[in-house]
Amino acid sequence: MGQDEVGTLRTLTACREIMDRLIVEHGGRIANTAGDSVLAEFPSAVDAVRSATQIQSALASVDQNRPTECHLQFRIGIHVGDVMIRGGDLLGDGVNIAARLESLAEPGGICISEAAYGYVRKALPFPFTDLGSQQVKNIEESIRVYSVGRVGTTSASFTPPNSPDAPPLPDKPSIVVLPFTNLSEDPDQSFLAEGIVDEVTSGLSRFRSLFVIARSSTLAYKERAADVKRVSRELGVRYVLEGTMRRAGDRVRITAQLIDGQSGSYI
DSSP: OOSOHHHHHHHHHHHHHHHHHHHHHTTOEEEEEETTEEEEEOSOHHHHHHHHHHHHHHHHHHHTTSOGGGOOOOOEEEOOOOOEEETTEEESHHHHHHHHHHHHSOTTOEEEEHHHHHHHTTTSOOOEEEEEEEOOTTOSSOEEEEEEOOTTSOOOOOOOTTOTTSOOOOSSOEEEEOOOEEOSSOGGGHHHHHHHHHHHHHHHHTOTTOEEOOGGGGGGGTTSOOOHHHHHHHHTOSEEEEEEEEEETTEEEEEEEEEETTTOOBO
């Protein structure tokens, strides 16, 4: 957007036309859109996965005719579960889990839950890769995740912790403080959450025995569900601190959680 706002919006519109058409062609209904995100429901998990693979294939074909710096890649997450409908929109844990799966997918990739995998594994010819159980934000139980590949290819890659492609861990305890989530009804309170993160990061950096990731390196994880294992792998740290902030009147509640980035377990 910073380089070419008009061109980016034009490309996004073209991508959305592809998505909308393929969703409808496979019996889906678009429930909500916001910015570059699309929430859709399908009567069948098979139709949902088939639609997702065709969307990614069509978008990849479009990108072939554009310079690399102009490519727009999307992630897709699919889950099977109950939802609540309000004014045509979808709400509930089923939607939240699908959103978390989307954040785990590689750019241009698809991640599905074990619940969805049970319906499609024998019905579709796509290769599936078991990514194991993943602990995702605001979901109490871990979710077993599978990535979906294209026919005739291997599934999207998933780099496990301590793989040769991951940054090596420092020789002393390392930590990153992720942006805290503002749970207040007033979105303007985000500045308070950001200030808290700045103070915590600054406080930790005073300990010479710690390797602390700079605040600027965490901005990419703002306003998105971050998988702590992926954060640990991408930034080369052992520990991840995440939290929430809620303000009501003169009272402020801050919750912080320290997580082992390699195992995903809470410390």
